[in-house]
Amino acid sequence: MTNAVAAVRPARKKFKITKRVFSYPYVLFMLLFVVLPLVMILVNAFLDSDNNLTLENFKIFFTEKSSLIVLGNSVFVGLVTTLICLLIGYPVAYFLSKMSSGKVLVLFFVLPMWVNFLIRTLATKAIFLAMDVTLGMGTVVFGMVYNYLPFMILPLHTTLSSIDRSYIEAAQDLGADSSTVFLKTILPLSVSGIISGITMVFIPTISTFAISQLLSNGKIFLFGDSIQMKFDQGLYGVGSIMSIVMLVFVLVSNFLMNRVGRNNNNMGRSLW
Amino acid sequence: MSENIIELKNLTKTYGAKDAVKNASLNIKRGEFVTLLGPSGCGKTTTLRMIAGFEMPTSGQIIFDGEDITTTPPHLRKVNTVFQRYALFPHLNVFNNIAFGLKLKTIPAGTKTNRKGEEVQLFRKYTKAEIKSKVDAALKMVDLEDYGHRYVSSLSGGQQQRVAIARALVNEPEVLLLDEPLGALDLKMRKDMQLELMNMHKQLGITFVYVTHDQEEALTMSDKIVVMRDGVIQQIATPEKIYDEPANAFVADFIGESTILSGVMLADYKVEFAGAIFECVDKGFKKNEPIDVIIRPEDLKILSPDDKKTIITAEVISSVFKGDHYQVTLMANENEFIAHDTATYETGSTVGLYIKPFDLHIMHKSRVINEIDTEMAAENSVYICGEKFECVCPFEAGTPVKVSVDFDDVIITDDEEDGTIGATVVSSIYKGSYYQCIVRTDDYYDFFVDTDDDWLKGDRVGINIAPEKIIVEKREVNADGEALPSEQAQPVVIDQTVEEAAENGTEGTAVADDKEVQE
Numbered sequence: 001m002t003n004a005v006a007a008v009r010p011a012r013k014k015f016k017i018t019k020r021v022f023s024y025p026y027v028l029f030m031l032l033f034v035v036l037p038l039v040m041i042l043v044n045a046f047l048d049s050d051n052n053l054t055l056e057n058f059k060i061f062f063t064e065k066s067s068l069i070v071l072g073n074s075v076f077v078g079l080v081t082t083l084i085c086l087l088i089g090y091p092v093a094y095f096l097s098k099m100s101s102g103k104v105l106v107l108f109f110v111l112p113m114w115v116n117f118l119i120r121t122l123a124t125k126a127i128f129l130a131m132d133v134t135l136g137m138g139t140v141v142f143g144m145v146y147n148y149l150p151f152m153i154l155p156l157h158t159t160l161s162s163i164d165r166s167y168i169e170a171a172q173d174l175g176a177d178s179s180t181v182f183l184k185t186i187l188p189l190s191v192s193g194i195i196s197g198i199t200m201v202f203i204p205t206i207s208t209f210a211i212s213q214l215l216s217n218g219k220i221f222l223f224g225d226s227i228q229m230k231f232d233q234g235l236y237g238v239g240s241i242m243s244i245v246m247l248v249f250v251l252v253s254n255f256l257m258n259r260v261g262r263n264n265n266n267m268g269r270s271l272w
Numbered sequence: 273m274s275e276n277i278i279e280l281k282n283l284t285k286t287y288g289a290k291d292a293v294k295n296a297s298l299n300i301k302r303g304e305f306v307t308l309l310g311p312s313g314c315g316k317t318t319t320l321r322m323i324a325g326f327e328m329p330t331s332g333q334i335i336f337d338g339e340d341i342t343t344t345p346p347h348l349r350k351v352n353t354v355f356q357r358y359a360l361f362p363h364l365n366v367f368n369n370i371a372f373g374l375k376l377k378t379i380p381a382g383t384k385t386n387r388k389g390e391e392v393q394l395f396r397k398y399t400k401a402e403i404k405s406k407v408d409a410a411l412k413m414v415d416l417e418d419y420g421h422r423y424v425s426s427l428s429g430g431q432q433q434r435v436a437i438a439r440a441l442v443n444e445p446e447v448l449l450l451d452e453p454l455g456a457l458d459l460k461m462r463k464d465m466q467l468e469l470m471n472m473h474k475q476l477g478i479t480f481v482y483v484t485h486d487q488e489e490a491l492t493m494s495d496k497i498v499v500m501r502d503g504v505i506q507q508i509a510t511p512e513k514i515y516d517e518p519a520n521a522f523v524a525d526f527i528g529e530s531t532i533l534s535g536v537m538l539a540d541y542k543v544e545f546a547g548a549i550f551e552c553v554d555k556g557f558k559k560n561e562p563i564d565v566i567i568r569p570e571d572l573k574i575l576s577p578d579d580k581k582t583i584i585t586a587e588v589i590s591s592v593f594k595g596d597h598y599q600v601t602l603m604a605n606e607n608e609f610i611a612h613d614t615a616t617y618e619t620g621s622t623v624g625l626y627i628k629p630f631d632l633h634i635m636h637k638s639r640v641i642n643e644i645d646t647e648m649a650a651e652n653s654v655y656i657c658g659e660k661f662e663c664v665c666p667f668e669a670g671t672p673v674k675v676s677v678d679f680d681d682v683i684i685t686d687d688e689e690d691g692t693i694g695a696t697v698v699s700s701i702y703k704g705s706y707y708q709c710i711v712r713t714d715d716y717y718d719f720f721v722d723t724d725d726d727w728l729k730g731d732r733v734g735i736n737i738a739p740e741k742i743i744v745e746k747r748e749v750n751a752d753g754e755a756l757p758s759e760q761a762q763p764v765v766i767d768q769t770v771e772e773a774a775e776n777g778t779e780g781t782a783v784a785d786d787k788e789v790q791e
C-alpha cells in the first residue's frame with residue numbers, strides 16, 4: 001500500500017492511464033474504510049471521555065469480571081460451533097465430493113446464505129418460539145452452526161474433491177482397506193481444507209453479534225454484542241479496547257492456523 | 273503351481289455404449305516381462321487397471337496363480353502398481369511413502385494351539401527396524417540412499433519415478449504393474465530408466481506387466497508384446513515376431529516404419545503388387561486373393577537399374593540423412609516405397625529395387641468390402657447406420673438386405689454437414705499410392721475407405737455413397753426376424769510365444785489351429 005501511496009505523490013505533468021491507476025479507487029477506499037477506522041480505534045483506546053491521554057480504559061476492561069466472562073463465553077461458543085460444524089461438515093463434504101452430482105448438491109447448502117442472516121436468524125427464532133423451545137445457549141449454538149456451516153462445507157468440499165483419485169488408488173494398491181485409505185491419505189490430504197474451514201467458522205463466530213442476542217432473548221451476551229453495547233452507551237474507549245482484543249484474537253488464531261497448515265500440508269493449498 | 277501367474281479370460285470392459293476392452297484373453301507367465309502396446313485409447317491401461325483391481329470387468333475372468341481374483345478388491349491382490357503420474361503421497365516424505373505398504377502388511381508369525389486344540393496361524397506387523405532396513409534397501413536399489421527425509425515435491429521427475437518404483441517393489445509383489453511409467457521423462461532419462469527397469473526385472477525375477485504407447489520401448493524391454501487397438505488384442509508375440517511378422521496392417525504400421533501395399537496373390541510363392549510380380553515364401557492363399565504386403569525399409573535393397581536382381585525400377589523422390597542411415601523415398605509405378613540405405617541417391621535418379629522373398633510379409637486383408645446388414649427404407653432407398661441412402665434397388669420397404677460398398681466408393685467429405693452420415697476418422701494407413709482410412713459412424717460401424725488424402729485421426733467427417741455404388745442383396749432371416757449368425761465371429765488371437773515354444777517341442781499347452789488374426 002505504501003508503494004501505491006508513494007506513487008501518487010510525484011507531481012506529474014501528463015496523466016497517463018497505466019495499470020496502477022486502476023488501483024487508486026481501491027486504495028482510497030481502503031484508506032477511508034479500513035486504515036482510518038483502525039487508527040481511530042487505536043487512538044480512542046488511549047483517550048478518556050474528555051479526550052485526555054489515559055490507560056484507564058485498559059484497566060476498566062481487564063479488571064471488570066463481567067467483560068472477561070463475556071470474552072470467555074464467546075470463545076467457548078466459537079469453539080463449540082466450530083467443532084459441531086466440523087463434525088457435521090466433514091462427512092457432508094466427503095460424501096458430496098464422492099458423488100458426481102456433488103457440485104449441485106453443495107449449492108443447496110450454500111443457498112441459505114443468499115438470505116440475509118438477520119432475516120434467517122429471526123425466522124429461526126420464530127420457529128423455535130412456535131415449537132416452544134426455550135431460548136438459551138442451545139438455540140444460540142444452533143443458530144451459529146446453521147449460519148456458519150456453509151463456510152465449513154465449501155472449503156472442505158473444494159479440497160476433498162481436488163484430491164487426485166490416484167492417491168486413493170495408490171493406497172489401495174499398497175494394501176490399505178477403505179478405512180485405512182481414509183485415515184492415511186484422504187484425512188491428511190484434506191488438512192488444508194479443515195484449516196480453512198475452521199478459520200472461516202471460528203473467527204466470525206467469536207466476533208459475531210445479533211445471533212446470540214436474538215436467539216437467547218438477550219440472555220446470552222457475546223463479545224460482539226458487548227462491543228456494540230459499549231459503543232451504544234458512548235463508551236468509545238472501552239469499546240475500542242475490546243475491538244483491539246478481538247483483533248488480537250483473530251490475528252493470533254489466524255497465525256496459529258497458518259502454522260498448523262504449513263506444518264501439516266506440504267502442498268500449500270490454502271483457501272485464504 | 274501353474275506356469276501362468278495371470279490368466280485373463282474373455283475380459284470385457286464396457287463404459288456406456290463403448291467397449292474399452294473387448295474379449296481379451298491373455299496368459300502371463302511367471303517372471304515374464306509383458307508389454308501391452310497400443311495407441312492411446314486402445315484399452316491397454318484399462319486392462320492393467322483391471323488386473324490391479326481398480327476397474328471391475330463387465331464380463332470375463334482374471335485368474336491369479338490359479339485363483340479367481342475377478343472380484344477381489346485391490347488391497348488384497350498380490351500386485352503393486354507404478355502409476356503413470358507416480359501418485360506419491362504429497363503429505364509424506366520419501367521414506368514414509370516407501371514404508372506405506374510395509375506398515376500395513378501382516379506377516380505370519382508362527383502358530384499356536386488354542387483351547388480347542390486347533391492350530392491357529394499368528395500374524396504380526398513388521399517391526400520398525402525391519403521396515404527401516406527394507407526401505408533403506410529399496411532406496412539403495414533405486415540409487416536414492418540419502419533422500420529418505422525429503423518431501424516428494426522437492427524431487428525431480430526422474431527421482432519421483434524411482435521412489436514410485438521403490439514404493440511398489442518394497443512390498444515384494446509377485447507381479448509389478450507399470451502404467452506408462454516413463455511417459456513424463458525426457459528422452460535421455462527414459463533410455464536410462466529402460467535399462468534400469470530391465471536390470472531390476474532380471475535381478476528380482478518377478479513378473480512385469482508394462483503399459484506403453486512407445487513401440488521402441490516395447491521392442492527393447494519385453495519378452496512378450498501384446499498389441500492392442502480399440503480394445504481388441506491384435507497380436508501376442510515376441511518383439512522379433514511382432515516386428516518381422518506383424519499380424520495385420522495395423523500392427524505393421526504401428527510397430528516401426530514400413531511400406532504397406534495392396535497386392536494380389538497370384539499363386540503359391542508368387543505375389544503381384546506395384547505393377548510387378550515378386551517371389552515370396554507364402555503359400556496357401558486362394559488364387560488371386562487380395563492381400564496386404566508389408567516391406568520394412570531396411571529390407572528394401574536399392575540396386576543399379578541394370579542389376580540382374582532388380583525386380584522393379586523406381587525414381588528417387590527424396591533422400592534424408594537420419595544419423596546412421598539415409599531414408600530414401602522412392603516411387604515405382606505410382607507406389608511409394610521407403611528404404612533405409614547407408615548410401616544416398618540423387619533425387620530424380622532411377623534405381624532398381626530388390627526384396628528377398630523371405631523379407632516380403634504377406635497378410636490377409638482384414639476386410640475386402642464394407643458389408644452392413646440392414647433393411648430397405650423404401651424402394652430405391654436403404655438404411656445405412658440409421659440414415660436413408662439412395663440406391664438402385666427394387667425391394668420394398670422393410671426387406672432385410674445386405675449392403676456392400678467398395679472401399680473406394682465411400683466418399684468422405686471434409687464437412688460433417690455435407691455427408692449423409694457423420695463419422696470419426698479412427699485410423700489412416702498409407703498404402704503406397706493411397707490412404708486406407710477407417711471411419712467410425714456414431715453407431716460404431718467401421719467403414720474402410722480408400723482415399724487420396726490423409727485424414728487426421730479423430731476428425732469428424734461426413735460420409736456419402738453414390739446410389740449406383742451401393743450393392744444390395746436380399747438377406748436370409750429366420751422366423752424370429754433375427755439375422756442368421758454370421759461367420760464373422762470374435763477374432764481369435766493366440767499367444768504366438770506359446771505357439772513358438774510348442775513348435776520347438778519344449779513346452780506349451782495351447783496350440784490353436786487358426787494362426788491368422790481375422791476381424
